Amino acid sequence: MQNVVGIDIGGSHITMAQVNPEKREIIHSTYIREHVDSFESREAIFSAWISAIKKGTNDLIKDDLLIGIAMPGPFDYEKGISLMQQGKFIDMYKVNIKKELAERLTISPDQIHFVNDAAAFLEGEVFGGCVQGYQRVFGVTLGTGLGTTFYNGKTATDENLWDASFKDSICEDYLATRWFVNYYAGLTGGKISGTKELLDKPKEIQSKIFDEYADSFAVFVVKYVMHYDPEVLVIGGNIAKAYPYFETRFNENLAKNNINLPVKISAIFEDAAILGAASYALKKG
Structure with missing residues (x-):
């Protein structure tokens, strides 16, 4: 061996x-x-x-x-x-x-x-994780920063979309942890360090923030991911652990754009x- x-x-x-x-x-x-x-x-x-x-x-x-x-x-x-x-x-x-x-x-x-x-x-997820056997995979890591990568059936490449134009700024400003920190502060005047702490807050605050995030993430997928024609989207990073809280809204947004893209959450994370x-x-x- x-x-x-x-x-x-x-x-x-x-x-x-x-x-x-x-x-x-x-x-x-x-x-x-x-x-x-x-x-x-x-x-x-x-x-x-x-x-x-x-x-x-x-x-x-x-x-x-x-x-x-x-x-x-x-x-x-x-x-x-x-x-x-x-x-x-x-x-x-x-x-x-x-x-x-x-x-x-x-x-x-x-x-x-x-x-x-x-x-x-993404190489790890294809080799021994949640997307073994797929030939066209787009991977996104959502955490302190935004990582984007595409697997074409042979190798994964860094797509470097973190600083691509998005709304009035760049993608990372809306999809990384600091967005949750800033949005929560603007909404409540309080402080959180990320999604883990958000889960301890009142349900109505959680829902409002996760819905807003789901909307942004769906816009990102429509604008930047779909032209790769992926079979599946795989999500990693700490924010992916909170995916159940924005999954429904995210998929509803994709459906409105006639997109049926399977989503897999990292099987092995770190x-x-x-x-x-x-x-x-x-x-x-």
Whole structure:
């Protein structure tokens, strides 16, 4: 069996696990999650990454190892070079991360494969999640930000629609967590951190906010998703966990536009990027 590890790198963490390619699932006994401060120096970041990766691969034969890494952009995924100039990983700008990791792990750069984090989510759902067997899948992650990705039967690509024009601003302003925070504050003068806290509020407040969100999400699907001609829409991210609260209104809106699009909610949520990064490495390797 091929030794393969999936890694999800975010602004505050590195999460990884070995993956069983035959069962198409994470080997949960190998799961590691460690804090990494993306605003630290490159050496501090590399040290944290290498420490975690060594813990997760110390029982594997190096020559037979494939590593898939889900990484936020902007990033040159083929060459493994960070292009992030603001926010997280600033000290990694123009650094060849693939080469650095390979040298520090004493493996070949050809054993390391990078994939966009949004695309990794969908690769994971196609490989071992809720949309196995589908050929045309549009994926949306709804959380702190907005991730959009399309699977064409071969690979998933990042569609980068977060800053596409929407109403009087951009898509992310209406579909990410901050919209719930801002709308609730405007409606009540109170504070929530996201949909989880909204579920503790009075039903009439919940309904009003979720209905408004369902309307916006449906407009987004009509405007930006349908020209991909997807067989199914898969939703991940923390807001997806509240889908039952806006599902009916959302589907009613799609029906008004003569759209009958099956919706699947992520089966593996946070693990999707790990599984997707590993499956991408298997394809490339």
